[in-house]
Amino acid sequence: MRKWFFGIALLCVIGVPFLFEYETATNPSSDPAPIVVEPVVEVPEVTPKLYGIDVKAKVIIEDVVKPNENLSSILSNYEVPLQEIDLLAKRAEGVFDVRKINVHKSYKLICNADSVAQFMIYEPNKIEYVVFDLNDSNEVYLGQKEVVTIEKSLTGTIESSLYNAMIEAGASPQLVDNVADVFGWQLDFGRLQIGDKYKIIYEEKEVEGESAGLGPILGAEFIHESNPFYAVRFDQGNGPDYFDEKGHSLRKAFLKYPVKFTRISSRYSGRRFHPVLKRYKSHKGTDYAAPTGTPIRAAGDGIITEARYKGGNGNYVKIRHNSTYSTQYLHMSRIANGMKQGAKVSQGETIGYVGSTGLANGPHLCYRFWKNGVQVDALKIELPPSEPITENHRVVYDSVMISMLEQLQNVSYPNESFQILAGD
Ligand SMILES: [Zn+2]
Known part of the structure; x- marks a missing residue:
């Protein structure tokens, strides 16, 4: 009896899954309609x-x-x-x-x-x-409320200014500012050409179907004088930033010190006792004491807008770096050769030499920093990082970048049926 019982039990264990498999294997698509047993559960009324x-x-x-x-x-x-x-x-x-x-x-x-x-x-x-x-x-x-993030794109051609082109295409002034921030180091928005064009992919937040504010720009293309500029948003650990197709940061750092081997003799302040005028006066610069003749370096790439002698400033040079930043260098003993209004300068290039011309009681450089037309403390201003994509982020960045450039390519410029391809 025991043997029989054991045999049947064994057959069940082996046979049941076998039968089950057979059943499913032979009836893959012509299953009879499943029998649905309606659960006897009361459907709760949806409460508004x-x-x-x-x-x-x-x-x-x-x-x-x-x-x-x-x-x-x-x-x-x-x-x-x-x-x-x-x-x-x-x-x-x-x-x-x-x-x-x-x-x-x-x-x-x-x-x-x-x-x-x-x-x-x-x-x-x-x-x-x-x-x-x-x-x-x-x-x-x-x-x-529930916020939905929607990806949007915008494109246009410059007829007069970026602002007009973007507002006409339906952008908010905030979005224009964001684009100017992204490309601030690459493009001088005061000197765009008619026919320059842009494509932007950005996020917008929506609540109950209505716009509830802008999200970040995810990627952009700007064609200036037929040269393409790209921006791809990516975070490699120190917050999101923008990089070009090669992984270079779109931001360029300023030199921390426009003169080497120096000490700061007076900081930016709203009120300080002026050593020559002998009265309290605001000091909207940073003074670096250094021997007469010490080379003064351009803090960043840019174009010289002023290079001359004027009253209290003495010999000075002012550089416009982009539409946001300008720097100025006062009391030079001498302005370097070739440093004239309109001249292009590169970061680190010698633009003049420390001196004490104008209102100065000893040789020093008075360094002034402008952001959006307002003088700010060069030592306190927070400038974004400018490191390129690092090796350990390269693979991920490249895939993000390639898919973003593809996405941009799928956006057509107005009145244009063909695409301008990126090229070196
Ligand atoms: Zn000063």
């Missing part, structure tokens, strides 16, 4: 939600903040007791500053069927919202 709040059978009132209205006056209109409003304002501390409830912004009140207000929702911007819970808990909390 707004800001994560169940609004079934609720009354929703929408309004805008009127001049001179605040949290207190708004809620008083809905018969929320002052004590409760005070408590809500206190609970809001650290979550949302209720003094920032702005005129013309919209808010909603969620009321029960008896028109008793239960929640107030204020939207400080297109993405965030603040919930004031008017029920017993009196909580105040921040929420965020």
